[in-house]
Amino acid sequence: MHRVLGDRRAILILIGPALLVYSLIMLVPMVWSLGYAFTKGNAINGFTGNGVANFERLLTDEAVHEALWFTLKYAVAVTAGQVVAGYLLALLYVFFLKKASALIRTLVFFPVILPTVAVGLLFKQMFQVAPQNGPVNALLEAVGLGSVDWFSDGGNAFWVLILMDVWRSMGFYAVLLFAGLVDIPDEVLESARLDGASGLQTIRHIVLPLSLPVLMSSLIFSINGTLKVFDSVVALTNGGPGNDTTPLTLYMFQTSFTYSDYGYGSAIALLLTVLSLVVSLVVFRLSRRDLTKG
Amino acid sequence: MSVGTPEKLSPRALPLRTKPPTRRRLRGLWIKPIVAVLLVVELYPLLWMFLTSLKSNDDYLNNPSWSLPTTWEWGNYTEAWTTGNIGLYVQNSLLAVLPSLALILLMGTAAGFALQIMVWKGRSVTLLLFLAGIMVPAQMILLPLFTVYFQVGLSGTLWPLILTYTGSGLPLTVFMMATYYKTIPREMFEAATLDGAGILRSFWSISVPMVRNAVLTVGLVQFFFIWNDLLIALTFTNNQDLRTIQVGLLNFSGEFGATQYGPLFAAICINVFGTLLIYLFLNQKVMKGLAGGAVKG
Secondary structure, eight states: OHHHHTOHHHHHHHHHHHHHHHIIIIIHHHHHHHHHTTEEEETTTEEEEOTTHHHHHHHHOHHHHHHHHHHHHHHHHHHHHHHHHHHHHHHIIIIIIGGGHHHHHHHHHGGGGSOHHHHHHHHHHHTOOSSSOOHHHHHHHHTTSOOOOGGGSHHHHHHHHHHHHHHHHHHHHHHHHHHHHHTSOHHHHHHHHHTTOOHHHHIIIIIHHHTHHHHHHHHHHHHHHHTTOOHHHHHHTTTOSTTTTOOHHHHHHIIIIISOOHHHHHHHHHHHHHHHHHHHHHHHHHHHHHHHHO | OOOOOTTOOOOOOOTTTTSOHHHHHHHHHHHHHHHHHHHHHHHHHHHHHHHHTTSOHHHHHHSOTTSOOSSOOTHHHHHHHHTTOHHHHHHHHHHHHHHHHHHHHHHHHHHHHHHHTSOOTTHHHHHHHHHHHHHSOTHHHHHHHHHHHHHHTOTTSSHHHHHHHHHHHHHHHHHHHHHHHTTSOTHHHHHHHHTTOOHHHHIIIIIHHHTHHHHHHHHHHHHHHHHTOOHHHHHHOOSGGGOOHHHHHHTGGGGSSSOOHHHHHHHHHHHHHHHHHHHHHHHHHHHHHHHHTTTOO
16 A cells, blocks of 8 residues: 555655755755855856855954854843743743733734834834934933933943844743643642642742743744844844944845855855854753753 | 644643632732733834824924824825835735745645655655755855856846745745644545545645645745745845835835835834734734744744
8 A cells, every 4th residue: 555655756746846946945055155155256256266265264353253242142132031031921821811811922922923124113213312212212211211322332222132022022932831831730730739839939849840841942942043133133223333233144144245255255154054053952952961850 | 843732721720829818819919010011012112103103204203202193194104105115015025925935835735745644765864854944044045046046137036036935935834744744644545545546636635625724824934934034035136126025114214315204104014014914813823833833943
């Protein structure tokens, strides 16, 4: 009977198109991009060999170091923010809102599907100081703190960016973690209650350890996504002031298309790829070790 | 990555439930403010955006930002749609998104079937090959693709967008469809063959209707990814007439001399309310789908 399910011609017809398109659009360009990293040039003027010069430049380029540092800082801050906020929301849904949580869950989730460009422009206006105070500065003035020019200073712009991305994604992580929390058996919680554990103790000693696996996978998703941040930065600050909020992705884009240096752009893209693979691997290994211990 | 459905919330014995009534009332007291703050944080930005989209420029510049519009300028929307070219950008987005979506779903479903139901050597390797595409950042493929599209003469059309969206949407779709096909027993298709259906026919007439729901879910996920994409659109739309809604919105103030705040907010609103409308009707599916596709960063 397996002869039918092993029909080679049918298999080819079914998977052939997907495999072909995927190979041509994704796999071949990936390898090709590796090759570009050893050249200098662009699509219009052609390419010439450049040896390992692009990689030497990576090591000494201050702008790359700053972009790398910003990327890591951003990834850690947003990951911490969205996983912690998501976890608190999930706890709220499961233990306090219970059956009433469906509506709140749906509501808090919705920024996830909004176009990042729109959200970025909206937050830019909300934190605006000129020509008119946005709602945030208006509120700050109303409580007597005085308005802040959020986007003239790299540090302030960074926090607006973090706040915006946590606002955008916390509902997503809340739903992800919620699914993990709901799976904790009622009997376990019941017996903790009978043993006299307080709500906080139950969360600390029972709920947290039991939801560690789903917390860890959230962490991996989050780190992986945040290292590739592009849309939010472009829409909110466009990397500024100066290049204070320029992540690797944006620096790669500017190098390639503003300065038409595809070779160096490919080298930066490679750095980004290696970075996300290494970080995912590290988080994955850490989570495995913790699990066997716990 | 299969994640439990949000719907399976079970009634739960609370650790605090047996505490004296005063404690319980106290708990209720701090939950309500938290939920209220949450609602304000989620909804106020949207409300503010909508109200501001109805203000005239003078109104925006001279009155506090939180005030209501003095006159309701619905004309801002026409202004954004025509003078601001948002109409053209929405059309471009649809022209790029819909063909890509159709191709992704058709090829992805077929590939998922081949990888999960059909029996052949090398299918786990092929699945891994597709998985690699989920992890690698899009920056790795942009430059070679740009060069090829330029040399083949596709620059200046929407084809680079359609092709790139299709290729980059496939890995996640194949992976998710293969996962869905796991729930259908192979015997189903063996039985169909006994009844005389060819395997291609069973794929189309038996398996596709069975995974219809999954196709819709995956389709929604991919729709949001592609519709909201900025990086690929920004790379391949070097011509102003080809801009998608996201690229157009990013460059919006350039369409007028000085920034016209009313039309700018109207343009943001048009962009936001389109996706919001879909979410309003299909939110459970969207939540489930996006949580299931979380492997993509």
